[in-house]
Amino acid sequence: MAYNLLKGKKGIIFGALNSKSLAWKVAEKAYEEGAEFILTNAPVAMRLGEVNELAEKCNAELVPADVSKQEDINHLFDVAVEKFGKIDFILHSIGMSPNVRKGLEYDELNYDFYNKTLDISAISFHKIIKTCKEKDAMNEWGSIVALSYIAAQRIFYKYNDMADAKALLESITRSFGYIYGRDKNVRINTISQSPTMTTAGQGVKGINTLFDFADKISPLGNADADDCADYCISLFSDLTRKVTMQNLYHDGGFSSMGMSQEAIDVFES
């Protein structure tokens, strides 16, 4: 059901790769709620073509941008300013670790890969916000959201160097949240999402076990991609204007749990 929560709002959504992507669901719901937006992803991801389908459905312009390239980010914001004047929301839904892809363990990280993980998955958030602020591309009371994971706080062994990237992402959220809030009343938050079966999610070793474990521990069960999209929409809306610099757990209660009856039953069986 749509509530027109984003009527008249304009934005940029990073990271819709295919219909499983968290950003894909956010785009669908943002469109239903009345938003207009640009969809962007790395050129190589766009060449895979699925995102064209989403752009057509949501009447969105596609602008390729590799977030490790400052010139691509500049171009993206120039297009956004030209098209919309100012925007109201940004979704950062980007994660990539060459170390995870190559199966390197945390105590044998390749440092070139490590730099790439941090650059694409976290420092890109700083670059995007900095570019947006320098170009004065966001309306006052705009909202910027990035997607994180609880491995930033606790050990989920196979999450590897992505855990460090998420810790940095959440720290950037606080540091820039202060500055952008103080100067322009722009809010910045991360949503710490349950394990979800997306392309990036399925790249994490042992995701099926992690998914089942989290689902059994959480009183409300795992939050799925549609739930995540709903939460993002609420954060882009005017209903959350004073929420900023937060890492918001969206995990069915997982982050507050120790042991559940369901998990005890599994271990006792």
Ligand SMILES: NC(=O)c1ccc[n+]([C@@H]2O[C@H](COP(=O)([O-])OP(=O)(O)OC[C@H]3O[C@@H](n4cnc5c(N)ncnc54)[C@H](O)[C@@H]3O)[C@@H](O)[C@H]2O)c1
């Ligand atoms: N799936 C999960 O279990 C889960 C849980 C918590 C948080 N998250 C986070 O959600 C976000 C979205 O991931 P997802 O699960 O939807 O998977 P996904 O694979 O659909 O999305 C990841 C996106 O990052 C993009 N990307 C990679 N390198 C890029 C670059 N250089 N420039 C621009 N874009 C680039 C990919 O093309 C892809 O669209 C990530 O930050 C991920 O860490 C996922």
